[in-house]
Amino acid sequence: MKEHETLEQRLQEQGISRRSFLKFCAAMATMMALPPSSASAIAATLAKVKRPSVIWLSFQECTGCTESLTRSHSPTLESMIFDMVSLDYHHTLQAASGFAAEQAREDAMKEFHGQYLLLVDGSIPIKDGGVYSTIAGRTNLDMLLEAAQGAAAIVAVGSCAAFGGLPNAQPNPTGAVAVSDLIKNKPIINISGCPPIPAVITGVLAHYLTFGALPALDDQGRPKAFYGETIHDRCYRRPFYDQGKFAKTFDDEGARNGWCLYELGCKGPTTHNACATTKWNGGTSFPIESGHGCIGCSEPKFWDAGSFYAPLPAPTADVSSAAKAAAVIGAVAAVAVGAIDRGKKTQAQQSREKLTVDDLKGE
Amino acid sequence: MSTSLQNGINTLIGQIDAPTASFFTSCVHCGLCADACLFYTETGDPKYTPIHKLEPMRRLWQQEYTFWGKLMKKVGLSKPVTDAELTEWEPLVYDSCTLCGRCSLVCPVGNDIVYMVRKMREGMVASGHAPEGLKGATQRAIELGSPMGVNLNTLKAQIKHAEKETGLTVPLDVEGADYMMVLSSAEVAEYNDIIGAVTRIFKQANVSWTLASDGFEGTNSGIQIGSSDLAAELVGRIVRAAERLKVKYVISPECGHAFTALRWDGPNLIGRPFPFKVIHIIELLDELRSSGRLQTEGVDETRMTFHDPCQMVRRGGVIEQPRNLMHMVAPNFVEMPEPGVQNWCCGGGGGVSANHRAEPLRNQVFSRKKAQLDAINVKTIVTSCSNCRTMLLDGLENNHMDIEVIGLTELVAEHLSDNAEGKAS
Numbered sequence: 001m002k003e004h005e006t007l008e009q010r011l012q013e014q015g016i017s018r019r020s021f022l023k024f025c026a027a028m029a030t031m032m033a034l035p036p037s038s039a040s041a042i043a044a045t046l047a048k049v050k051r052p053s054v055i056w057l058s059f060q061e062c063t064g065c066t067e068s069l070t071r072s073h074s075p076t077l078e079s080m081i082f083d084m085v086s087l088d089y090h091h092t093l094q095a096a097s098g099f100a101a102e103q104a105r106e107d108a109m110k111e112f113h114g115q116y117l118l119l120v121d122g123s124i125p126i127k128d129g130g131v132y133s134t135i136a137g138r139t140n141l142d143m144l145l146e147a148a149q150g151a152a153a154i155v156a157v158g159s160c161a162a163f164g165g166l167p168n169a170q171p172n173p174t175g176a177v178a179v180s181d182l183i184k185n186k187p188i189i190n191i192s193g194c195p196p197i198p199a200v201i202t203g204v205l206a207h208y209l210t211f212g213a214l215p216a217l218d219d220q221g222r223p224k225a226f227y228g229e230t231i232h233d234r235c236y237r238r239p240f241y242d243q244g245k246f247a248k249t250f251d252d253e254g255a256r257n258g259w260c261l262y263e264l265g266c267k268g269p270t271t272h273n274a275c276a277t278t279k280w281n282g283g284t285s286f287p288i289e290s291g292h293g294c295i296g297c298s299e300p301k302f303w304d305a306g307s308f309y310a311p312l313p314a315p316t317a318d319v320s321s322a323a324k325a326a327a328v329i330g331a332v333a334a335v336a337v338g339a340i341d342r343g344k345k346t347q348a349q350q351s352r353e354k355l356t357v358d359d360l361k362g363e
Numbered sequence: 364m365s366t367s368l369q370n371g372i373n374t375l376i377g378q379i380d381a382p383t384a385s386f387f388t389s390c391v392h393c394g395l396c397a398d399a400c401l402f403y404t405e406t407g408d409p410k411y412t413p414i415h416k417l418e419p420m421r422r423l424w425q426q427e428y429t430f431w432g433k434l435m436k437k438v439g440l441s442k443p444v445t446d447a448e449l450t451e452w453e454p455l456v457y458d459s460c461t462l463c464g465r466c467s468l469v470c471p472v473g474n475d476i477v478y479m480v481r482k483m484r485e486g487m488v489a490s491g492h493a494p495e496g497l498k499g500a501t502q503r504a505i506e507l508g509s510p511m512g513v514n515l516n517t518l519k520a521q522i523k524h525a526e527k528e529t530g531l532t533v534p535l536d537v538e539g540a541d542y543m544m545v546l547s548s549a550e551v552a553e554y555n556d557i558i559g560a561v562t563r564i565f566k567q568a569n570v571s572w573t574l575a576s577d578g579f580e581g582t583n584s585g586i587q588i589g590s591s592d593l594a595a596e597l598v599g600r601i602v603r604a605a606e607r608l609k610v611k612y613v614i615s616p617e618c619g620h621a622f623t624a625l626r627w628d629g630p631n632l633i634g635r636p637f638p639f640k641v642i643h644i645i646e647l648l649d650e651l652r653s654s655g656r657l658q659t660e661g662v663d664e665t666r667m668t669f670h671d672p673c674q675m676v677r678r679g680g681v682i683e684q685p686r687n688l689m690h691m692v693a694p695n696f697v698e699m700p701e702p703g704v705q706n707w708c709c710g711g712g713g714g715v716s717a718n719h720r721a722e723p724l725r726n727q728v729f730s731r732k733k734a735q736l737d738a739i740n741v742k743t744i745v746t747s748c749s750n751c752r753t754m755l756l757d758g759l760e761n762n763h764m765d766i767e768v769i770g771l772t773e774l775v776a777e778h779l780s781d782n783a784e785g786k787a788s
Contacts (some may be wrong), residue, residue, distance in 0.1 A: 035392075035393065035394050037394065061705045329577075334369070337430075341427075341428050344376065344427060344428075345376060345377055346372075348373040348376035348377040349373075349377035351373050352370060352373040352374045352377055352489065353370050353489075354592050355366075355488060355489055355590045355592045355593060356592070357501070357502055357505040357506060357593065359488075359491075359496040360488075360493070360499075360501055360588075361498075361502065362501045
């Protein structure tokens with residue numbers, strides 16, 4: 001890849017018009033809930049940025065995250081923009097192999113020390129010295145610790161890198177851990193999901209390139225813009241939940257009518273992700289639209305959270321009396337505040353003087 | 364004299380209702396309303412962001428009706444609304460808002476911003492912060508019966524003129540007629556062809572109708588200046604006339620805010636339901652068309668477009684009707700970019716046309732309408748609001764654009780088929 005090209009020049013070479021590029025920027029601004037005016041800021045900055053060096057390390061993983069990013073949306077702008085970072089090492093995608101590949105990684109780490117963005121997918125096994133996953137004879141643990149030292153920031157792509165994922169599930173024979181369990185002195189952003197939504201990966205990169213900083217994160221280190229709400233809160237089947245209309249089996253009338261899948265084990269209420277709004281396959285649909293409940297893949301320990309088909313626990317203890325008391329207190333308070341406000345409004349209306357035509361005349 | 368800061372604040376506190384509170388609470392500060400407002404798009408000045416025009420009212424809501432706001436006010440940490448601030452806001456609330464409602468339409472959380480601007484004006488006028496031009500217009504409306512100063516004698520002269528021209532009788536004060544026609548003062552003063560036009564159309568369609576000597580003025584400056592007290596007085600005149608003549612329908616004229624004042628605000632202003640229905644002249648003409656009572660012959664080959672008055676499309680939902688009528692007589696009818704419910708305001712609605720101070724700004728933002736027109740290259744603009752008509756003529760003149768502007772009712776009347784006229788009568 002040419003070094004000194006700007007993003008815009010490179011996009012033009014790839015046959016992507018400025019118009020599509022601006023549309024992408026506006027879509028990104030909307031997805032990240034930035035004000036509309038920031039679309040032009042994103043466009044202006046992205047058009048000028050030199051491609052920063054990115055090193056992508058794949059550890060104990062299934063390559064699903066890479067598939068998500070490269071295959072499902074290819075060849076749309078999302079994948080192109082990813083092409084716009086200088087991807088100096090990615091062992092699935094790069095042409096080089098063997099020593100040449102490792103050499104490329106070491107060169108990039110040296111040349112862009114302190115500046116490169118480190119993307120990691122897959123968990124890191126640490127049991128028995130980390131021997132359960134090695135690349136070019138080096139353990140993942142060793143490689144991560146080395147690469148992290150010179151990174152400006154680390155993006156943990158996928159639930160394995162973010163939370164340990166499948167390798168970390170009980171009984172965790174390899175001692176798999178997440179990136180954040182090992183690295184404490186670098187900014188880490190978790191883009192969880194098994195796999196994560198491609199637009200979320202590119203959205204975070206666009207944000208980083210535009211503003212030079214990582215976006216606001218939630219308590220799990222995930223970008224709030226995409227993980228701020230639950231699947232349940234934004235689910236198109238939510239009205240059925242509110243009405244108490246549930247599918248009881250996958251082939252009953254409720255299922256055919258598209259009712260809520262809560263009782264079939266949908267983990268939407270406890271899962272934070274953007275599937276219900278951003279959707280998959282170029283905005284086509286998301287699992288619940290295909291009739292299957294959410295399995296909660298973007299949450300920590302989702303493999304160990306019981307059956308995918310067991311409903312989320314409803315409270316078993318007697319919360320009703322406490323809830324009733326709370327409701328009564330709340331209602332009384334609301335009525336009291338309402339009465340005070342209404343009194344104020346009435347008083348204001350009464351003390352208001354009626355406007356007459358004389359009031360419009362000058363002194 | 365009851366206009367004072369205190370009176371304005373009392374008025375505003377009284378105006379803040381549950382919808383207003385929920386709107387202020389749910390505003391997510393996305394700024395989409397800015398891009399919907401022609402005063403922002405044409406100037407690029409962020410102070411014209413619609414929701415920002417309500418800032419004093421928002422603070423008042425916060426201080427008077429929210430927990431933290433009340434607390435802050437108690438401990439003296441909140442900024443009170445002052446006379447100086449309202450003076451600063453006066454041009455924002457009056458000069459740069461035509462009550463066009465485009466902001467309400469695009470708000471992603473469904474805030475009816477223009478509903479709140481209307482409330483904000485209640486406080487502005489009660490605190491003595493209304494523009495001179497609008498004050499004068501309102502005063503004339505209350506005292507003389509029309510913001511333009513036309514009176515019953517003017518109307519009678521125009522009736523005589525129309526009768527001479529058409530050879531038909533223009534009914535005045537006919538008790539028991541089905542429809543009572545109301546006019547806008549511009550129609551009495553300038554666009555008086557309308558009287559002859561409706562007379563001929565109604566004759567052909569065999570509509571029983573009348574004008575009322577004590578309720579012919581449809582415009583309502585009280586709505587524009589934002590005083591419910593005065594608006595109620597003006598609407599009350601029409602209601603009393605309609606009740607006196609025992610009509611079943613009142614026809615709103617080709618005037619945007621007169622339609623809003625009568626159809627939507629009227630019963631709320633006088634505090635009781637109307638014993639008659641309100642219908643816009645264009646709605647009525649389309650009803651006559653679909654029932655076959657309105658017959659035209661011949662067409663006008665001119666390339667023309669239709670300018671949707673804001674109050675007709677966004678508040679009123681009258682979108683298809685004018686197009687049905689256009690298609691009857693105008694084979695070369697083309698739509699502007701963003702027609703119908705998204706159409707851009709002429710720039711002079713909501714009292715801006717009566718506010719002389721706003722004129723330079725109004726001329727500046729006409730660039731939006733100009734761009735819409737430049738895209739379609741028409742010879743004629745048809746519209747169904749006499750205020751839009753005047754504003755369009757003014758804007759076209761300022762921009763040296765050679766385009767004619769006519770009213771839709773007149774266009775239809777020009778092509779009324781003579782045979783059908785004979786048959787119907």
